[in-house]
Amino acid sequence: MIDTISILRIIEDTIVDGVGLRTSIYAAGCSHHCQGCHNPESWDISNGTLYSIENIMKVIKDADFSNVTFTGGDPLYQVEGFTALAVRIKAETNKNIWCYTGYTFEEVVLDKHLSQILPYIDVMVDGHFEISLRDETLKFRGSSNQRIINVQKILNLHNG
Numbered sequence: 001m002i003d004t005i006s007i008l009r010i011i012e013d014t015i016v017d018g019v020g021l022r023t024s025i026y027a028a029g030c031s032h033h034c035q036g037c038h039n040p041e042s043w044d045i046s047n048g049t050l051y052s053i054e055n056i057m058k059v060i061k062d063a064d065f066s067n068v069t070f071t072g073g074d075p076l077y078q079v080e081g082f083t084a085l086a087v088r089i090k091a092e093t094n095k096n097i098w099c100y101t102g103y104t105f106e107e108v109v110l111d112k113h114l115s116q117i118l119p120y121i122d123v124m125v126d127g128h129f130e131i132s133l134r135d136e137t138l139k140f141r142g143s144s145n146q147r148i149i150n151v152q153k154i155l156n157l158h159n160g
Contacts, residue, residue, distance in 0.1 A: 005081035006048030008041070008073065010059055017069035018098035018123065018140055023060050027072035027082065032102035036131035038142070042073035053085050060089060070121075071100040076114050086120035096122040098140075102129070105149050124149045 006028040011017075017024040026039070028048025033040075041047050060068055068089055075082040076099075086097055097120060101108065105126045108114045125141050125148055133143035140148060 002081040002084050003053050004050045005053065005056065005078055005085065006045050007051045007056070008039075008048050010051075010056070012059065012063050013066060014069075016140075017071055017100070018067065021063075021066040022069045022098070023063045023066045024069040024071055025056065025075075025085075027070065027075040027078055029077035030072055030074040030102065031077060032074060032128055034102060034129040034131075036134065037129060039073065045073075045077065048073075053081070053088060056085060057088055057092065060095065061093065067096045067098070069098040069100070074102050075099055076101045076103060076108065076117065079114055079117055083117040083120065086117055090120050098123040098125065100125045102127065105147070105151075105154075118151055118155060121151045124151050 008026040008028050011024045014022050014024050026042065028042055029045030030043045033043055070082055089095055089097060099121045101124065103114065103126060105124055108118065125146055127146040130143040130145050133145050135144050138144065
C-alpha cells in the first residue's frame with residue numbers, strides 16, 4: 001500500500017483552489033506539460049518532497065475550517081497515493097475534496113487505473129490548460145475548456 005506522496009508544497013487557508021477555505025496539496029509530477037502552465041516546476045516528480053500520508057493528514061486535520069484540494073502538477077500522476085489520501089480524508093473528516101487534473105473527466109472514467117480515485121472526489125476541475133482559451137474571469141480554472149464537475153452527482157446518476 002502506498003504511504004508516501006511526492007509533494008511540491010502544501011498551502012493552508014487558500015481561497016483560489018475551490019470554494020471556501022482550502023488546504024491545497026500540490027502534487028509533483030505531470031505528463032501533460034501544458035503551454036503556459038502556472039507551475040512548470042511541478043512536471044518533474046523529483047522536484048517534490050516525499051510526505052507520508054500520515055503527516056499530510058495531520059496538516060489537513062489541523063485546519064479545522066478548510067476543505068481539501070489536490071492540485072499540482074497532476075495528482076492523478078500519483079493516483080494510488082492520492083486515492084489512499086482521499087480514502088483517509090473521507091474516513092476521518094467531513095471535508096470535501098476538489099481535484100484538478102489535466103485529464104478530462106471522460107478519460108478518467110474510462111481508465112480503470114485513474115478512476116480508482118473517483119468515489120472519493122467531490123469536485124473535479126478537468127482538462128488541459130489551453131493558453132489560447134485563457135480567461136482570467138473564470139473562477140477556479142484557467143481556460144474555458146476546463147470544467148468544474150460535481151463528481152458524486154454524476155456517479156450517482158450513472159449508478160442510480
